[in-house]
Amino acid sequence: xxxxxxxxxxxxxxxxxxxxxxxxxxxxxxxxxxxxxxxxxxxxxxxxxxxxxxxxxxxxxxxxxxxxxxxxxxxxxxxxxxxxxxxxxxxxxxxxxxxxxxxxxxxxxxxxxxxxxxxxxxxxxxxxxxxxxxxxxxxxxxxxxxxxxxxxxxxxxxxxxxxxxxxxxxxxxxxxxxxxxxxxxxxxxxxxxxxxxxxxxxxxxxxxxxxxxxxxxxxxxxxxxxxxxxxxxxxx
Amino acid sequence: xxxxxxxxxxxxxxxxxxxxxxxxxxxxxxxxxxxxxxxxxxxxxxxxxxxxxxxxxxxxxxxxxxxxxxxxxxxxxxxxxxxxxxxxxxxxxxxxxxxxxxxxxxxxxxxxxxxxxxxxxxxxxxxxxxxxxxxxxxxxxxxxxxxxxxxxxxxxxxxxxxxxxxxxxxxxxxxxxxxxxxxxxxxxxxxxxxxxxxxxxxxxxxxxxxxxxxxxxxxxxxxxxxxxxxxxxxxxxxxxxxxxxxxxxxxxxxxxxxxxxxxxxxxxxxx
Numbered sequence: 001x002x003x004x005x006x007x008x009x010x011x012x013x014x015x016x017x018x019x020x021x022x023x024x025x026x027x028x029x030x031x032x033x034x035x036x037x038x039x040x041x042x043x044x045x046x047x048x049x050x051x052x053x054x055x056x057x058x059x060x061x062x063x064x065x066x067x068x069x070x071x072x073x074x075x076x077x078x079x080x081x082x083x084x085x086x087x088x089x090x091x092x093x094x095x096x097x098x099x100x101x102x103x104x105x106x107x108x109x110x111x112x113x114x115x116x117x118x119x120x121x122x123x124x125x126x127x128x129x130x131x132x133x134x135x136x137x138x139x140x141x142x143x144x145x146x147x148x149x150x151x152x153x154x155x156x157x158x159x160x161x162x163x164x165x166x167x168x169x170x171x172x173x174x175x176x177x178x179x180x181x182x183x184x185x186x187x188x189x190x191x192x193x194x195x196x197x198x199x200x201x202x203x204x205x206x207x208x209x210x211x212x213x214x215x216x217x218x219x220x221x222x223x224x225x226x227x228x229x230x231x232x233x234x235x236x
Numbered sequence: 237x238x239x240x241x242x243x244x245x246x247x248x249x250x251x252x253x254x255x256x257x258x259x260x261x262x263x264x265x266x267x268x269x270x271x272x273x274x275x276x277x278x279x280x281x282x283x284x285x286x287x288x289x290x291x292x293x294x295x296x297x298x299x300x301x302x303x304x305x306x307x308x309x310x311x312x313x314x315x316x317x318x319x320x321x322x323x324x325x326x327x328x329x330x331x332x333x334x335x336x337x338x339x340x341x342x343x344x345x346x347x348x349x350x351x352x353x354x355x356x357x358x359x360x361x362x363x364x365x366x367x368x369x370x371x372x373x374x375x376x377x378x379x380x381x382x383x384x385x386x387x388x389x390x391x392x393x394x395x396x397x398x399x400x401x402x403x404x405x406x407x408x409x410x411x412x413x414x415x416x417x418x419x420x421x422x423x424x425x426x427x428x429x430x431x432x433x434x435x436x437x438x439x440x441x442x443x444x445x446x447x448x449x450x451x452x453x454x455x456x457x458x459x460x461x462x463x464x465x466x467x468x469x470x471x472x473x474x475x476x477x478x479x480x481x482x483x484x485x486x487x488x489x490x491x492x493x494x495x496x497x498x499x500x501x502x503x504x505x506x507x
Contacts, residue, residue, distance in 0.1 A: 134487075141489035180486075181406055181495075188492040235406075235498055 025073035060105030067108040093131035097139040107166035165220035241270040243361040247368040254367040271359035279345040348373040384422040387456040392418040393485030396427040402499035430474040
């Protein structure tokens with residue numbers, strides 16, 4: 001099924017992970033932006049988190065695009081906001097992490113929402129996001145899954161790990177934003193649960209997709225641990 | 237006046253809190269214990285859920301439970317020792333109580349299964365005293381004529397859920413909200429039922445979380461008995477948890493070991 005196996009995707013994610021690139025803006029021509037918007041509009045017509053396979057795929061693509069756009073300045077912030085606003089109208093907070101719902105790709109969407117809320121703490125998305133966070137926290141704490149995505153659902157282990165690490169980063173960012181230590185506590189436990197798999201990951205200098213995927217996982221984990229320790233350290 | 241009939245539901249047969257509550261209920265005028273329910277220690281469901289919660293530490297926990305004479309031995313402080321001897325508590329298990337007083341007794345895999353519900357209906361209780369409660373479903377909650385009492389180890393509605401002895405310390409709200417226990421009726425939510433009474437705990441003389449927890453035990457026993465007396469004397473006053481209060485009262489979850497250490501550090505600093 002789904003897998004984070006796109007080489008460009010890996011590089012964009014790794015690029016965004018680096019704090020030094022926070023203010024980086026990709027120089028995209030107006031013509032290219034218009035083309036991207038036309039494609040997004042087409043995707044938007046069918047995108048749904050609880051529809052058919054192709055409708056879910058469309059929602060996942062929009063999520064990724066929104067996240068990269070916000071972080072790399074591909075499209076205007078207002079435009080992304082309008083897309084996200086439309087998309088959240090079709091999904092209530094409790095549906096986000098219900099057992100039957102598709103999870104893959106939601107980390108990008110949620111990280112886009114938190115990105116906008118951090119920039120404007122009185123943002124329209126504030127209450128909605130708070131509600132979604134509560135549901136995610138409950139799912140993480142009660143189910144205590146190693147990864148929310150399961151390899152039983154035909155997801156590759158690297159995809160499950162990456163999505164979990166992205167969600168963990170989102171939970172940490174939400175903890176800071178909402179000033180709520182329950183989120184840090186949940187991520188500390190989640191990172192512990194993943195540790196056994198992480199310690200077995202091997203990285204080499206081979207330019208294979210698997211190796212690049214492992215590097216991306218390791219960098220995400222490291223990024224999460226750095227933020228986790230920074231937050232925990234600030235409590236003492 | 238007719239005695240009020242009480243059923244005690246405990247997570248294990250040797251739970252000290254349940255033993256004390258049972259012992260004191262038996263001494264109380266106008267109160268009769270009409271049944272005791274305990275969970276089987278080694279059911280697959282329980283092991284599985286505990287494993288998910290604490291991982292490999294479960295092995296240590298099981299060994300402790302199997303080889304200790306009294307599972308709560310480590311939990312006892314000097315105060316508790318004194319309390320137990322002054323109360324004359326001799327029985328070391330609920331089964332022993334049941335044998336001595338011919339009280340109906342059952343060990344079950346799940347508090348919400350058919351076996352438990354059938355037993356409970358047979359006991360016809362006015363009150364169920366829930367010790368170390370798990371989620372109790374509507375089919376169970378509807379049986380007692382008055383309700384299911386629970387003492388929550390935190391101040392409600394602010395601190396619902398688990399780890400609530402540590403969370404006010406971690407969040408540095410021990411001064412503001414305080415640490416303590418809350419007597420309430422159970423409903424199908426997580427600690428959302430109407431509040432009967434709150435009791436704050438003085439933590440200034442606690443050297444560790446271990447000390448704090450044994451203080452909690454004393455207060456929980458005393459508050460549960462207060463609840464039984466209030467029901468018997470028809471002096472109950474309920475403070476419903478309004479919807480907006482529940483929303484405001486966050487649900488908390490078990491703390492990571494390092495968070496627990498932080499709570500302990502803050503407890504010592506609190507003095």
